[in-house]
Amino acid sequence: MSDSDTGAAGRSQGEMAQLSAIGLNVNDQVQRLEVDPRTSLLDALREHLRLSGTKKGCDHGQCGACTVLINGRRVNSCLTLAVMHEDDEIVTIEGLGDPDDLHPMQRAFVERDGFQCGYCTPGQICSAVGMLAEVEAGWPSYVTADLTSPRIALTDEEIRERMSGNICRCAAYPNIVAAIRGIAGGGPE
Numbered sequence: 001m002s003d004s005d006t007g008a009a010g011r012s013q014g015e016m017a018q019l020s021a022i023g024l025n026v027n028d029q030v031q032r033l034e035v036d037p038r039t040s041l042l043d044a045l046r047e048h049l050r051l052s053g054t055k056k057g058c059d060h061g062q063c064g065a066c067t068v069l070i071n072g073r074r075v076n077s078c079l080t081l082a083v084m085h086e087d088d089e090i091v092t093i094e095g096l097g098d099p100d101d102l103h104p105m106q107r108a109f110v111e112r113d114g115f116q117c118g119y120c121t122p123g124q125i126c127s128a129v130g131m132l133a134e135v136e137a138g139w140p141s142y143v144t145a146d147l148t149s150p151r152i153a154l155t156d157e158e159i160r161e162r163m164s165g166n167i168c169r170c171a172a173y174p175n176i177v178a179a180i181r182g183i184a185g186g187g188p189e
Helices: 039-048 104-111 123-136 157-162 173-184
Strands: 020-026 031-037 069-070 074-075 088-092
Touching: 031 039, 069 123, 074 123, 104 123, 104 173, 123 157, 123 173, 157 173
Parallel strands: 020 088
Antiparallel strands: 020 031, 069 074, 069 088
16 A cells, blocks of 8 residues: 555545634634534544533433533534634633633532432533523423422422433432522522
């Protein structure tokens, strides 16, 4: 095999992907990179930008370990392409707070022991922050009891339903709910 063939072994010239030059606004910093247009946002964050807080769990959008905030909304970063988010504000767990200045949700997870192994914790925290914004905006869930009320009662059932897209294999769910309840200001259990 010639030197020109070694980099493209098994691929024809038509199958080689062109790289896309993009700028991503991640944690209030614009990052310029070149990626294959098929690169997921998760892989761009972890592999290209070295932001390892966002975890790769199932890589199919079923576990929530890769949850980040895009324009304030929670998104499974494994299910969206990096090239789709050039003008968006992306916040990862690293952008919520740092060890010397934790985000209130991060602090609540620590205080209420809302984690065990910690693998799902970044996604849980980003999802919880996004979920509280949804509640504040008045978005009902499947279990919202009173759709006419101007304020959604954030019961344990409501929190569990809204966080059901985030799986914790260690089953720290009671403490996760307690952490979210502590930030949300309670409500009936």
